[in-house]
Amino acid sequence: MYSTDHAEIYDFIHAARGRDWAAEADDLAKLILDRRPEARSLLDVACGTGEHLVRFATHFERTEGLELSEGMGRIAEAKLAGGTVHSADMRDFDLGTSYDAIVCMCFSLSYTRTVEELRSTAASMVRHLAPGGVLIAEPWWFPEKFIDGFVSASLAEEEGRAVSRLSHTVKDGRTSRMTVRYTVADRSGIREFTEHEILSLFSEEEYKAAFAEAGCPVEYHPGGPNGRGLFVGVRP
Template structure:
């Protein structure tokens, strides 16, 4: 049995289990949502996209297939290796580039029409310093008037609904993946400490196992407005993810922010 414990990067076990664990995630619909934002707030002129915290490339690959020039950035070498292999298999190497890097210190020396931070990547910026660095990085890579689009954990919903333990079991070929999620709410620091226990089973045998400790910050609109304004952005819109014309509320765990670089 292969066993590992996650640190700052996702463990290799977690990375290999990632796509199977989120097999029910509707990336196509989420890219439709992104294109709706591109159309409404950039008049359909977006041609290049930087995906910060791209993971295994779920959004980046679909956007590349739809004709965008895409760069995907993630600090997990295992995730990027999977994303590159998927790009090679899909014959998208000419329209997409994946790179291992920290989004907070990234400097590609090029700009994009839009920067996306999907799947609560912003919420992984737990400290104020990391949040500012990530926003500055996004701004540094945007054209004037370019869009920053990010979903995040919404404070009012987290405090009302409260995170709870969950178990997810999915079939991955001849094997089963079991992920146990155990969250702990820290209201003093506006974070949720999440412990993942992942097992890959072949029959009754555990062939791979990993423990991961993640920490995610939940945000409130006024603080994000403050940080965005002080890193060179103008707020365009807040909405439930992925519902552009609705308003966030206490049942809206994931909220989307849309901001414009000025």
């Protein structure tokens, strides 16, 4: 779960890395509306700071988020001007309602530690999906595509603030372990912090099986907004 320090700089550093949340949300909305033109409601699972939700609100009448990180959820709520961000664990949640579309982006599913947790998360999502509803999920790298020892570096700058991000990711059995070191310089001084993320290396077949077992078969679409592809399905 992301720390408060990370939440506060998340949008700033990832925008500098080239993320365009509005364009991504527009593309996702098209995928949804092509399959369910009458879609009016959407749930963004593991919505982070809510950048996708801000744009989704221009496409759907009711948009809500679900986020476990308190810092991320607080930022998302502030952006949505009265919109709802549920504080809950995606592995097992019950919101008492259903949605025409559910999305789970930015490899959030890979934070589940086991295939059983992946299946539980898929089941929770599908339970909230209306019949004929559209589900879209973005995976982490499949085992055969993961680059062991991958290194990345980014720098974001604006007047009075600069943030650097260095990451190193290694394979550890069926997981990848990412170490991310941040340096933040602003008018108050310079501070550093390090995040450690464990991301499961599920196979394409394991993702598909989890959603099929939950009652919403999905197809894998290569490419996607971040090169890892998307799983897209419609609940019968």
